[in-house]
Amino acid sequence: MKSNSQIIARVTGLLYPFIILIGFYIIINGHVSPGGGFQGGAVLASAFISRYLVIPEESIRIKYMQTLEKVLFFCIILIPTLFLFSSTGNDSAMANTIYLVVMNLLIGLKVSSGLTIIFYRFVFYEGGE
Amino acid sequence: MMRRAFAMIFCLAVAAYVLFIYNGTTLTPDPYVVDYYIANFTKDTFAQNAVAAIYLNYRMFDSMFETLILLVSVTAVINFSWRRDHEE
Numbered sequence: 001m002k003s004n005s006q007i008i009a010r011v012t013g014l015l016y017p018f019i020i021l022i023g024f025y026i027i028i029n030g031h032v033s034p035g036g037g038f039q040g041g042a043v044l045a046s047a048f049i050s051r052y053l054v055i056p057e058e059s060i061r062i063k064y065m066q067t068l069e070k071v072l073f074f075c076i077i078l079i080p081t082l083f084l085f086s087s088t089g090n091d092s093a094m095a096n097t098i099y100l101v102v103m104n105l106l107i108g109l110k111v112s113s114g115l116t117i118i119f120y121r122f123v124f125y126e127g128g129e
Numbered sequence: 130m131m132r133r134a135f136a137m138i139f140c141l142a143v144a145a146y147v148l149f150i151y152n153g154t155t156l157t158p159d160p161y162v163v164d165y166y167i168a169n170f171t172k173d174t175f176a177q178n179a180v181a182a183i184y185l186n187y188r189m190f191d192s193m194f195e196t197l198i199l200l201v202s203v204t205a206v207i208n209f210s211w212r213r214d215h216e217e
Binding site: 030031032033034036062066069070073076077080084093096097099100103104107110111114117118121122125126 | 174175176177178180181182184185186189192193196197199200202203204206207210
């Protein structure tokens, strides 16, 4: 698929900031309203996927995204282990709110990078030419 | 090629085993646990959303291994690809 429509490209370019804004809104307000890390990550991944409609070229490096996903998974393992299993600092409202927001952010970024890797791998490596 | 076929057979065997285990589970939780979560989640975790309180505080291991499942599936998609000619 080398030909892209000019109309779809322009309109998707207009829609980028709104997609990213609603994705981060769902992630950051995950502890007071419905939503959370997984849903916001899927919305953020749709921004990367719609990027393919504008520029159908392989400009995202899959290896770096995979390294980013592994680093984020290490943080997801490390932070709850240090926070939830510690006997002190577990009772204040401020620390708990910061912990919830940070964990939602990490999970959202990890899910978005994973879905982006799967989509670009299927598009550029699995399809016949 | 032989190694990849062996890995695929191993993964299918593990998946069949997990599905065999899943057949015996019940999906309805204990009513005592439900009442405890609804009554105490604000006091314990300071979150106004019960779902976030459960998957980030009470059941953190579930979230950890769920993200691990996503990572493993991405790695499987990359490693079981049939086209490796522009890998470099």
